[in-house]
Structures are given as C-alpha cells and as structure tokens.
Amino acid sequence: MPFLLWSQSNFEKGEKLFHAKKYKEAEAVFEKNLKHYPNDIKTLERLADISAEEKQWEKTALYYKKLKQLKPTEADYFYKYGGSLGMRALQVNKIKAFGMVDDMKSSFEKAIALDPKHLPARWALIELYLQLPGIVGGSESKALKYSNELAKLSPVDGYLSKGRIDEYFKRYDSAEKNYKKAHEIGNSKVTFQKLYNLYLNKLKEPKKAQELKRKFDSK
Numbered sequence: 727m728p729f730l731l732w733s734q735s736n737f738e739k740g741e742k743l744f745h746a747k748k749y750k751e752a753e754a755v756f757e758k759n760l761k762h763y764p765n766d767i768k769t770l771e772r773l774a775d776i777s778a779e780e781k782q783w784e785k786t787a788l789y790y791k792k793l794k795q796l797k798p799t800e801a802d803y804f805y806k807y808g809g810s811l812g813m814r815a816l817q818v819n820k821i822k823a824f825g826m827v828d829d830m831k832s833s834f835e836k837a838i839a840l841d842p843k844h845l846p847a848r849w850a851l852i853e854l855y856l857q858l859p860g861i862v863g864g865s866e867s868k869a870l871k872y873s874n875e876l877a878k879l880s881p882v883d884g885y886l887s888k889g890r891i892d893e894y895f896k897r898y899d900s901a902e903k904n905y906k907k908a909h910e911i912g913n914s915k916v917t918f919q920k921l922y923n924l925y926l927n928k929l930k931e932p933k934k935a936q937e938l939k940r941k942f943d944s945k
Contacts, residue, residue: 834854856869
C-alpha cells in the first residue's frame with residue numbers, strides 16, 4: 727500500500743510538470759514510475775505525449791507499440807502508432823521511409839477495424855495514398871475510397887477530404903466547390919481556413935479570401 731501511494735503521488739508530480747510544459751523533468755519522473763510499473767498505461771501514454779512534443783517520433787512509436795500490445799482493442803493506440811511512424815518517415819531517407827509504409831497502413835486499417843467510425847485513421851490513409859508514389863502503392867482511387875467512407879460518417883469530412891484530394895492534384899476549381907460545401911455545412915474554423923487558404927494561395931483570389939473572412943468574422 728505505501729508503495730502504491732508513492733506511485734500515485736509520483737504520477738501526480740509528473741502530471742503537474744507535464745501541464746507546466748516542463749517536459750524533461752516530467753519525463754524523468756514518469757520514467758522512474760515506469761521502472762516500478764512497466765505496464766502502467768497512463769505512464770506510457772504520458773511518455774508518448776512527451777516524446778511527441780519533443781518530436782522524438784521513433785521513441786513515440788515504441789511507446790505506442792507497447793500500448794497497443796497491452797491494450798489490443800484500443801483503436802487510438804493503433805492510429806497513433808501509425809501516425810508516429812508517419813512522422814518518423816519524414817525524418818529518415820526515402821528507402822527507410824518506404825519500409826515503414828506497410829506498418830503504417832496496417833495500423834490505420836486496424837484502428838478502423840476496431841472502431842468503424844474512426845475518422846482520423848481514414849484521414850491518415852487518404853494522406854498516405856496521396857503522398858506515396860504509385861510505384862509503392864500511391865493511389866487516388868484508394869484515397870477516394872476512404873473519402874467516400876468519411877462522407878457516410880461525416881458529410882463535412884467527406885467534402886473536406888474530396889477538396890483535399892482535388893487540391894493535391896491541382897484541380898482547384900473542383901476543390902473550391904467541395905470546400906464551399908464543407909463550409910456551408912460546418913461553418914467552422916477548419917472549413918473556413920481550408921477555403922480561405924485555397925483562395926489566397928492557390929486560386930490567387932485575395933478579394934474572395936477577404937470577403938469570406940469578413941462574412942466568417944461577422945458570425
């Protein structure tokens with residue numbers, strides 16, 4: 727019992743440091759806690775958060791790998807594991823990055839299998855299939871497949887994802903239509919920003935961008 731109380735007190739100390747953004751100090755506390763409780767979910771999650779804040783993606787992936795092994799029914803652990811690999815892939819050479827692709831795909835797909843309504847995993851797969859060269863599996867049709875699934879779960883995400891695909895392939899007029907539909911439904915900061923950025927940076931129509939901003943700000 728005294729040891730358990732020490733562990734809880736230690737975790738609370740780490741939490742205070744984490745929320746104060748004193749990540750190095752918090753990490754030392756959580757690592758100490760992990761030595762006594764190597765399978766403690768909360769401690770592992772916090773260490774994953776800290777390594778992500780510090781952009782130590784290889785370390786982040788290792789924590790999420792352990793978490794998904796400890797709790798194999800938690801969709802978010804698979805999604806975050808795949809996301810950590812994706813961020814790590816941006817830090818390494820292309821050959822090593824391509825070697826991570828299958829693990830990323832299977833992690834996002836597993837997240838969807840565990841939680842059929844998981845939106846971020848579908849977004850991740852869309853981005854993955856857009857960014858990958860065709861020779862290693864990149865595919866607009868596969869990206870559209872997940873975009874269509876998003877549309878069934880969330881009309882806003884459906885239009886946003888179709889707009890994203892159009893924008894990636896420089897079909898800016900079509901992207902505008904999809905972003906406008908998303909904004910009509912959602913009228914959120916996200917939908918506004920997507921359409922605003924398209925007008926400003928891709929279509930080079932600052933007047934449309936400013937008019938959109940004026941209307942959005944007035945609401």
